[in-house]
Amino acid sequence: MKNVLVIYYSQSGQLESIAQNVSKPFLESEDIKLTFYEIQLEKPFPFPWNKDSFFDAFPESFLQIPATLKPVPDEILNTKFDLVLFHYQVWYLSPSIPINSFLKSNDAKKILNGTPVITISGSRNMWIMAQEKIKVLLKEANADLVGNIALVDRVGNLISVITIVEWMFSGVKKKYLGIFPLPGVSEKDIRESDQFGKIMADALHQNNLANLQPKLVAAGGVRISSYLVTVDKTANKIFNKWSNLIYKNQKNRKKLLKVFNVYLFLAIWLISPIVYILHLITYPLKLTKIKKETQYYQGV
Numbered sequence: 001m002k003n004v005l006v007i008y009y010s011q012s013g014q015l016e017s018i019a020q021n022v023s024k025p026f027l028e029s030e031d032i033k034l035t036f037y038e039i040q041l042e043k044p045f046p047f048p049w050n051k052d053s054f055f056d057a058f059p060e061s062f063l064q065i066p067a068t069l070k071p072v073p074d075e076i077l078n079t080k081f082d083l084v085l086f087h088y089q090v091w092y093l094s095p096s097i098p099i100n101s102f103l104k105s106n107d108a109k110k111i112l113n114g115t116p117v118i119t120i121s122g123s124r125n126m127w128i129m130a131q132e133k134i135k136v137l138l139k140e141a142n143a144d145l146v147g148n149i150a151l152v153d154r155v156g157n158l159i160s161v162i163t164i165v166e167w168m169f170s171g172v173k174k175k176y177l178g179i180f181p182l183p184g185v186s187e188k189d190i191r192e193s194d195q196f197g198k199i200m201a202d203a204l205h206q207n208n209l210a211n212l213q214p215k216l217v218a219a220g221g222v223r224i225s226s227y228l229v230t231v232d233k234t235a236n237k238i239f240n241k242w243s244n245l246i247y248k249n250q251k252n253r254k255k256l257l258k259v260f261n262v263y264l265f266l267a268i269w270l271i272s273p274i275v276y277i278l279h280l281i282t283y284p285l286k287l288t289k290i291k292k293e294t295q296y297y298q299g300v
């Protein structure tokens, strides 16, 4: 009998439903005992968000400052798991506050110590650098990252900004104004994520987790857009400055967050289209670098 732990946090239920679909093949296997664990905060974040709460989460998300969590039940802490399926979402290009709080906790260090982990993200589309931060946190917890898949909203970058903001501020996954596509990871991608679960469960049965990642990539579990990698990296450098400035100036926090809000609006609607055009023009010159980068980010 193998013990598998499914860890997740979800506000809208999207990541929970991804977790349920990915774990289906594990549930169907008679020699796997599956345990679900939902990360819970002592003081939950609001959902739906409003403008103030949404921007207020920025400095602590980006600086990865942990919040207090409810303790993990003893029966989970006292079990040695053969595999952990770790589901997370991205907030401000970083693991969300509940996720980073969990990974930094002593409970997580106990569960993950020497344990194989597969990361499964459900984000808008900008998850690359967050995954790099997850890799660091997993290393610090002495976990063994053996696989990763990233589920994203596949509509265009700017369209998904509009639809996700509407979703996060209304709490309802609907077609904005009746004309925009549905926000978030598509129903089809969520439903079909059990195919990745099957590949993971087979690798566990065959004691072959070390060779799992190329199979997940071949099945389409990790798609890399070189344009989004460029935006993600550049925005990380700028967010680093903003988050430190705001966090170190608590007295002016509210005012600075308002300025950051304006900056973000301009960055998305003015700077990112310019970056896109520059990216297209320079694309042929960067092919070798992009190929290398893609291989790296598809790996673990």
Ligand SMILES: Cc1cc2nc3c(=O)[nH]c(=O)nc-3n(C[C@H](O)[C@H](O)[C@H](O)COP(=O)(O)O)c2cc1C
Residues within 6 Å of the ligand: 009, 010, 011, 012, 013, 014, 015, 016, 049, 054, 057, 089, 090, 091, 092, 093, 094, 122, 123, 124, 125, 126, 127, 164, 168, 184
């Ligand atoms: C405060 C906040 C910031 C977010 N920042 C990002 C981001 O930087 N990149 C991204 O791809 N998605 C981002 N998202 C979308 C989330 O990763 C996620 O897809 C969405 O919140 C749904 O997750 P849920 O299952 O918790 O409801 C953000 C969401 C929130 C609420």
